[in-house]
Amino acid sequence: MTRFFRTFPMIAALAVLLVFPMFGQIFYTELVAKTLILAIFAMSLDLLVGYTGLVSFGHAAYFGIAAYAIPLLTPAGAVNAIWWILPVSVLAAALAALLIGVFVLRTKGIYFIMVTLAFAQMAFFLFHDTDLGGGSDGIFLNSKPTVTVFGLEALTLENPTHIYYFVLALTVSVYLLLRWLLKTSFGHILIGIRSNEHRMVAMGYNTFHYKLAIFTIAGALAGLAGFLQVVLTGFVTPEMLAWHQSGNVLLVVILGGIGTLIGPVLGAFTFIALQEFAQGLVDRWQLVMGIFIILVVFALPGGLAAIPARLRRRLVKGADND
Amino acid sequence: MTERPGDVLLEARGLTRHFGGLAANSNVSMTLRRGEIHALLGPNGAGKSTFINMLSGDLPPSSGTILLKGDDVTALSAHRRSRIGIGRSFQRTNIFPTFSVQENCVLAAQSRQQQPGRIFRPPLQNEAVVARSHEVMALAGLNHCASQIAGTLSHGEQRQLEIAMVLATNPAVLLLDEPLAGMGAEESSRMVDLLARLRRDHAILLVEHDMDAVFALADVITVLVNGELLESGPPEQIKASPAVRSAYLGEDEGTDYA
Structure with missing residues (x-):
């Protein structure tokens, strides 16, 4: 029964997402696609923050590096098959995470936060201040990647509805993949590291290797989100690597509930909805956003994902009092 | 080579550890044998935790050597020492x-x-x-x-x-840091039974403040004071030692520790 109550809302939500483009305007289809991309990005960060206890404040670097890989690693004028450019883009982000991870994972706590930020800033200025990626203007994509299956065009990524379903399929895949991964021994080892790294070492785990592995996986998935973002918008800018991007995705994770997979997804929807709502309401929309986030942090420790458990506890308590 | 009771499993030779100018351990040597419970006693601050931390690999010694079954493991990291058979428990759960x-x-x-x-x-x-x-x-x-x-x-x-x-x-070697801390009488006696059973196949280093348990279990007792080895020997010797009495047990003289 509890399994049913846990699964049913997710199936229902997925059904709504599946039919959504048939009813909404293109604007909203693109907005939800943007939200799902943010959800993938946030899930990848939660692997570090929520499951392994590594608070990375430079996660946008991998999002942006994968994005830049698209124009920089495709020959000019060539038609780019997605089966080539998607893995290349994700691998670029994974490689960057692997290399940066070797350095940053030797630090802990506040130092880890600062060093991840420092590396992300270096990546930001590399693209912002050099001609490598078009400087501060970024680069427009001449054409979107093509998706062909057995020589037939399966999806046209110029079409927002096609992009939407492509993003949705990948979001669901990433969610299911991570749900599996976190239930394996590997997942338990990560949680063990978050909970008590010293004990894990005493039991014979080289925790550095595990942290490097998950840092690389998280970087790759952030890269996937960055790739999809470029497919959606058609351009890359240094802003994709900026520190407030790293901050926003951290906020999404905290808002939704760290250490859960559904939390970052709920956080992404709340964050984007709030952004749209507040932007339409006042000029200083970030003030509204800030106040809301402070309220959630104070009123809902554990984030939005903790609401069902809190309601259940309240109901049980209410029943006891009767 | 078959492993028998009495084999030396872990050996510490002249372990010294300085923290700045303070010598937490100076020139401490110890031998842990299969089938033996070796108790490590000493007042708070005597350097017992420092010694365990050096054996487990959590703390590199300033000088000295650690041998596991004859192999020098002094330079191995903590996770590697666990993998080759040195297991530790913690004072705080x-x-x-x-x-x-x-x-x-x-x-x-x-x-x-x-x-x-x-x-x-x-x-x-x-x-x-x-x-x-x-x-x-x-x-x-x-x-x-x-x-x-x-x-x-x-x-x-x-x-x-x-x-x-x-x-x-x-693990072949067990480093147990106060396994009885905070236990009730019944739980305590169950743990003592367990440790007695584990003795057969393991070499055990036991840091413990519960003197009844120590004298019930230990085959060898080493006493540390101010980071230095004061005396090492069978329980009877330690109990009778005037040096141990005055340095460690001696605070309320005349108490019978048997």
Whole structure:
């Protein structure tokens, strides 16, 4: 029964997402696609923050590096098959995470936060201040990647509805993949590291290797989100690597509930909805956003994902009092 | 070579550790043999924890050598020492509170099987690891609460789990830091029974303040004072030693420690 109550809302939500483009305007289809991309990005960060206890404040670097890989690693004028450019883009982000991870994972706590930020800033200025990626203007994509299956065009990524379903399929895949991964021994080892790294070492785990592995996986998935973002918008800018991007995705994770997979997804929807709502309401929309986030942090420790458990506890308590 | 009781498993030679100008341990040597419980005594601040931390690899010695079965392991990191058979328990309970008792034991046993093919599977589907978790839960007397969340166990049960997790890693040498701390009388005597049973197959270093337990269990006792080895020998010798009496046991003279 509890399994049913846990699964049913997710199936229902997925059904709504599946039919959504048939009813909404293109604007909203693109907005939800943007939200799902943010959800993938946030899930990848939660692997570090929520499951392994590594608070990375430079996660946008991998999002942006994968994005830049698209124009920089495709020959000019060539038609780019997605089966080539998607893995290349994700691998670029994974490689960057692997290399940066070797350095940053030797630090802990506040130092880890600062060093991840420092590396992300270096990546930001590399693209912002050099001609490598078009400087501060970024680069427009001449054409979107093509998706062909057995020589037939399966999806046209110029079409927002096609992009939407492509993003949705990948979001669901990433969610299911991570749900599996976190239930394996590997997942338990990560949680063990978050909970008590010293004990894990005493039991014979080289925790550095595990942290490097998950840092690389998280970087790759952030890269996937960055790739999809470029497919959606058609351009890359240094802003994709900026520190407030790293901050926003951290906020999404905290808002939704760290250490859960559904939390970052709920956080992404709340964050984007709030952004749209507040932007339409006042000029200083970030003030509204800030106040809301402070309220959630104070009123809902554990984030939005903790609401069902809190309601259940309240109901049980209410029943006891009767 | 077959392993027999009496074999020297772990040997510390002249271990010294300075913290700035302070010598927490100076020139401490010790031999741990299979089939022996070696108790390490000393007042607070005598350097017992520093000594254990050097043996477990948590703290590099300033000088001195550590040998496991004759091999120099002084330069090995803590996780490597665990892998080659040095297991330690902690003074403060160090379990994973959100996991069940069995999941804690499985996580410990899994550390012997870290091949990718074994890591990327649900932990309870790895038969060898699950079998080992059942063995150590039975040994430590935790079978009745295997599926209970570890954080909700009583203090005594958490201490038992602490030992079970060390055993799950199949160590030859056990470094036990106050396993009886904070236990009630009944839990305490159960733990003493367990340690007596573990003696046969392990070399055990026992740091403990419960003198009844120490004299009931120890084959050899070493006394540290101010980071230096004061005296080492069988319990009778230590009990009778005037130096030990005045330095450590001597605060209220005339007490019978038997």
